[in-house]
Amino acid sequence: MPVGRGANDVTETHQTHGSVAPGVTGAVGRSVVGSPAPSVTGAAPLPESRDIPQATVTRLATYLRVLGVLTERGTIIVSSEELAAASGVGSAKLRKDLSFLGPNGVRGVGYDVTRLRARIERALGLDRGHKVVLVGVGNLGQALAGYGGFGRRGFSMVGLFDSDPARVGAPVGDLTVRHVDELEQACAELEATIGVISTPDEAAQEVADRLVRAGLRCILSFSPTSLDVPDHVEMRRVDLAVEMQVLSFNSARNTESVPTAPRVRIGHSAVPSTAPRNGSVIAP
Ligand SMILES: NC(=O)c1ccc[n+]([C@@H]2O[C@H](COP(=O)([O-])OP(=O)(O)OC[C@H]3O[C@@H](n4cnc5c(N)ncnc54)[C@H](O)[C@@H]3O)[C@@H](O)[C@H]2O)c1
Known part of the structure; x- marks a missing residue:
């Protein structure tokens, strides 16, 4: 199953879905998270950026890159498992990371791609450019x-x-x-x-x-x-x-202990439970 769902793929019933679909390529508008939903600029207060651990900040940048690809593909909703697999992290870690941004997503439904992008951009100070x-x-x-x-x-x-x-x-x-x-x-x-x-x-x-x-x-x-x-x-x-030295070290350490990990690509089959942990696996 491709990662994320486009406007025509959102099948779960949720009271706010109807207001999400028109926002595929446009403004955030209302979100799947609930009503009333904050706008991009008038969103609920975020925690101070300095309260977010550095490792989480790095991963947020990765999620943002994946969400950008999803946006280009017209995806509106993405599950935490799908986003985690495409980002190369475990879904529990992803949920923990995103919890620093405040409430996001709906259990059993997923994340509103546009809204989540806006929240991460704001947390990373990218909304100002x-x-x-x-x-x-x-x-x-x-x-x-x-x-x-x-x-x-x-x-x-x-x-x-x-x-x-x-x-x-x-x-x-x-x-x-x-x-x-x-x-x-x-x-x-x-x-x-x-x-x-x-x-x-x-x-x-x-x-x-x-x-x-x-x-x-x-x-x-x-x-x-x-x-x-x-x-x-x-x-x-x-x-x-240094990055290549780390790769070399990890490769040497993992050679004997880890069988070939499946690659997960956006647009190809997502394998949430076996998502590789090292780096992003998003297709170029
Ligand atoms: N971090 C990495 O992964 C990575 C990868 C490749 C290169 N590098 C580093 O990037 C640096 C540049 O590599 P490069 O191959 O592009 O070198 P380069 O010689 O092709 O380019 C360096 C440029 O800096 C200019 N320059 C020199 N002194 C300057 C100064 N005081 N003020 C302004 N400009 C000045 C030079 O005129 C030249 O145009 C190297 O020091 C290298 O160690 C890092």
């Missing part, structure tokens, strides 16, 4: 700048900066590379909220300092180097080598 500047427009920087998927998920790339005169002035996607000396002023003009560092490691600290001086409070660094930033700045590092 983010403007991203990137420093270091080399191999990695150009790949990131050219990736169209960020925009669909609430992150718009607004500025590209580099110190190499040969790169400054070059078009990358819709943007033109600017000199890094313009960074501080440009961040204010562009109302940037996130800075991405994709320079060589030896330049990463200097660039982080510039981003902090520019007033940014969120920095994502692709440098494996540890960077110093003030307490009020949230810093995340992405290191694909």
Whole structure:
């Protein structure tokens, strides 16, 4: 059975189903959860984001990605088992994660996809959208700048900066590379909220300092180097080598103890009770 149900697939009787169906591609409107349902923007109060454990925050981002795919497919309602399987987590953990957002879904019915997306986006602070500047427009920087998927998920790339005169002035996607000396002023003009560092490691600290001086409070660094930033700045590092090392470790540990786990793909058969636990299994 495909994951989730589209407008024509919702078969359970529920007093609010009729008001959900028209919202397949549009606004949230009323939800399956009950009446009166809060709107996206006027939703019931969420717990403070800082009360949500970091691991849950990470998984919420995964659920959001899966829900985005479901939305594109016109799915209105998804069960916790289906959403959990497509996200690569157990359904009990998913329900626990979603409980941080307050009441969601209806037992025996499932989650209203649009409403759940809105709640997660709000919890993750994505409902406001983010403007991203990137420093270091080399191999990695150009790949990131050219990736169209960020925009669909609430992150718009607004500025590209580099110190190499040969790169400054070059078009990358819709943007033109600017000199890094313009960074501080440009961040204010562009109302940037996130800075991405994709320079060589030896330049990463200097660039982080510039981003902090520019007033940014969120920095994502692709440098494996540890960077110093003030307490009020949230810093995340992405290191694909570390991720691969973890994969290697898990693979070695699981080789003998776990038989081949079934892959669960959205749009293919969902196997909730045997959902693999490592990472997402959503089809690309
Ligand atoms: N985290 C990961 O998974 C991952 C993966 C690949 C690369 N990286 C890291 O990303 C970094 C970039 O890799 P790359 O292959 O794109 O390198 P690259 O040499 O192709 O690009 C680096 C760019 O940064 C610019 N630059 C250098 N100093 C600068 C400064 N002070 N201010 C602004 N721009 C400056 C350079 O001119 C160049 O355009 C490397 O340090 C590498 O370690 C990380």
